Amino acid sequence: MKRLSPLAREDRMTFWCFIAPWLIGFLLFGLGPILASIWLSFTNYSLFKPPEWVGLANYRELWRDPLILKSLGNTLFYVIFAVPLGTVGAMMLAILLNQKVKGIAIWRTIFYLPTIVSGVAMGVLWRWIFNPEIGLANTLLRPVLGWLGIADPQWLLDPALAKPAYVLMSLWGMGGGMIIFLAALQGIPEHLYEAAELDGAGPVRQFFVITIPMISPVILFSLTMGTIGSFQIFAQAYVMSGRGPDNATLFYVLYLFDQAFRYFRMGYGAAMAWVLFLIILGVTVIKFWLAKRWVYYEGEA
Amino acid sequence: MMRRVIIYGVLIGLACVMLLPFAWLLRSSLCDEAAVIQPLESWRDFIPPALHFENFARVFRSVPLMLYLRNTVFITALGIVGTLLSSSLCAYAFAFCRLPYRNAIFYCVIGTVMLPGVVTMIPTFILFRELGWIDTFKPLIVPAFFGSAFAIFLFRQFFLGLPVEVIEAARMDGATPLQTYWLIVLPMSRPVCVTVALFSFVGHWNDFMGPLIYLNSQEKWTLQLGLNSFRGEIVDQTNLLMACAVLILIPVVIAFFSLQRYFIRGANMSGLKG
Numbered sequence: 001m002k003r004l005s006p007l008a009r010e011d012r013m014t015f016w017c018f019i020a021p022w023l024i025g026f027l028l029f030g031l032g033p034i035l036a037s038i039w040l041s042f043t044n045y046s047l048f049k050p051p052e053w054v055g056l057a058n059y060r061e062l063w064r065d066p067l068i069l070k071s072l073g074n075t076l077f078y079v080i081f082a083v084p085l086g087t088v089g090a091m092m093l094a095i096l097l098n099q100k101v102k103g104i105a106i107w108r109t110i111f112y113l114p115t116i117v118s119g120v121a122m123g124v125l126w127r128w129i130f131n132p133e134i135g136l137a138n139t140l141l142r143p144v145l146g147w148l149g150i151a152d153p154q155w156l157l158d159p160a161l162a163k164p165a166y167v168l169m170s171l172w173g174m175g176g177g178m179i180i181f182l183a184a185l186q187g188i189p190e191h192l193y194e195a196a197e198l199d200g201a202g203p204v205r206q207f208f209v210i211t212i213p214m215i216s217p218v219i220l221f222s223l224t225m226g227t228i229g230s231f232q233i234f235a236q237a238y239v240m241s242g243r244g245p246d247n248a249t250l251f252y253v254l255y256l257f258d259q260a261f262r263y264f265r266m267g268y269g270a271a272m273a274w275v276l277f278l279i280i281l282g283v284t285v286i287k288f289w290l291a292k293r294w295v296y297y298e299g300e301a
Numbered sequence: 302m303m304r305r306v307i308i309y310g311v312l313i314g315l316a317c318v319m320l321l322p323f324a325w326l327l328r329s330s331l332c333d334e335a336a337v338i339q340p341l342e343s344w345r346d347f348i349p350p351a352l353h354f355e356n357f358a359r360v361f362r363s364v365p366l367m368l369y370l371r372n373t374v375f376i377t378a379l380g381i382v383g384t385l386l387s388s389s390l391c392a393y394a395f396a397f398c399r400l401p402y403r404n405a406i407f408y409c410v411i412g413t414v415m416l417p418g419v420v421t422m423i424p425t426f427i428l429f430r431e432l433g434w435i436d437t438f439k440p441l442i443v444p445a446f447f448g449s450a451f452a453i454f455l456f457r458q459f460f461l462g463l464p465v466e467v468i469e470a471a472r473m474d475g476a477t478p479l480q481t482y483w484l485i486v487l488p489m490s491r492p493v494c495v496t497v498a499l500f501s502f503v504g505h506w507n508d509f510m511g512p513l514i515y516l517n518s519q520e521k522w523t524l525q526l527g528l529n530s531f532r533g534e535i536v537d538q539t540n541l542l543m544a545c546a547v548l549i550l551i552p553v554v555i556a557f558f559s560l561q562r563y564f565i566r567g568a569n570m571s572g573l574k575g
Binding site for chain 2 (some may be wrong): 001008010011012014015016017018019021022024025026028029030032033034036037039045046093096097099105107108109110111112113114117118119120121124125126128129133134136139172175176178179182183224225228231232234235238239253256257260261266269272273274276277278280284
């Protein structure tokens with residue numbers, strides 16, 4: 001074994017002592033629960049009786065439960081529309097703000113403001129906005145739709161429009177992503193654009209060969225965190241429409257919450273959680289694998 | 302010139318779209334019961350016929366808001382203290398202790414940000430239940446004392462920008478790491494402390510699923526639970542519901558406006574991970 005200098009030894013001691021809180025926390029509230037939920041997913045556990053081993057029964061039931069597929073479909077719809085639209089929207093907004101506009105702090109504040117609204121308040125507010133008779137959405141749309149001869153959309157009451165309503169609501173929060181994109185855009189060195197200009201590249205070409213590659217790590221970050229968050233949409237759904245018409249807004253975590261904390265089916269809930277974990281993990285891995293082709297990291301060749 | 306006009310036009314339009322829900326919230330909270338369910342006929346109707354500021358007082362009479370506020374402040378305050386202490390301590394290790402595999406461990410910490418909370422929810426609930434912590438504030442506070450990956454990240458970034466000579470000097474003078482951390486590094490770290498405290502504040506204040514799972518008796522409820530149950534209790538008093546939502550939003554909005562550069566700094570840095 002290598003002899004360590006006293007300073008290095010002190011460093012090592014300090015290091016482990018200082019990160020001990022995080023390490024213990026990770027074991028207690030991270031790794032431990034993840035492993036425990038594997039075991040739990042093979043049991044029947046109602047909290048009131050000791051867990052009972054049932055093998056793969058939970059997973060078999062999961063496979064047959066029509067509401068699992070329904071809730072997974074609902075959640076996928078939400079993720080597939082809310083995440084890319086939110087990311088592209090945030091990027092466009094940031095590009096707009098990066099055009100040397102005056103009062104950038106004020107604009108930034110306005111666009112960021114919705115992200116500090118709690119899920120419950122958001123649900124309460126947007127349920128009211130989507131009220132078919134008196135809500136803000138139809139109040140604004142009515143003149144246009146009336147002129148086109150289209151009846152008032154029923155939003156959260158209409159199985160076909162309930163999920164799009166959630167996507168619209170989620171776009172209200174794109175200011176969070178915008179801030180990150182803006183920081184990345186401001187970090188692009190000016191000389192890249194000057195060089196491109198000299199080479200005769202127009203603004204469109206500059207956008208695709210300089211701007212996009214330079215902010216591609218942020219695009220990946222935004223897509224990844226957005227996906228993980230959107231797969232777990234809960235508070236808004238719980239407050240805004242619950243399961244919705246014909247279970248149209250029964251999102252996965254909402255159903256999981258019902259199974260675990262309303263019917264006290266902890267084992268089934270754990271199995272559901274594990275399936276979601278694997279799905280999110282799969283999507284993330286695929287995303288990172290694809291990212292190798294389009295994400296550019298400075299410092300690499 | 303034309304380009305400028307288009308940019309500002311689009312920005313103003315988008316800003317209006319973003320602010321309109323807030324305006325609608327405020328408008329609804331100031332209407333009386335009749336006006337709030339009156340469909341708008343023209344733009345002028347957006348301003349209610351009369352402004353009923355007493356709606357806010359009425360909310361206090363129908364919901365034990367002060368009680369919820371006290372609970373929320375208690376949870377949030379301890380949550381912030383816990384996050385600040387544990388995360389800064391941990392970040393100190395990642396910034397100043399020289400270890401060969403230090404950065405590898407740091408990336409593991411950052412990686413946990415991607416862990417979906419839903420997976421750990423049920424076993425964690427069972428753990429707290431075995432400890433007899435259900436219907437107490439402990440499950441909402443104690444985890445904060447074990448550090449948060451995002452806060453550790455923010456602290457570490459800041460610490461790496463501090464002058465190393467000062468820390469080395471303290472060390473040469475015989476200060477223990479704990480003394481260096483507490484007497485030298487933390488006092489120099491006010492900006493990042495404010496940033497972390499802000500994000501922690503918003504996180505705890507806005508948390509819904511945690512209180513929903515762990516707090517059963519009404520006298521323990523938080524503001525978010527109170528707003529949610531108020532929604533179920535009243536059917537035709539949307540004005541009061543919106544007033545309640547406004548009241549709950551006010552502290553977060555005030556914190557945001559008074560400390561926004563710290564907010565933006567933290568939000569900016571969250572992208573560096575990418």
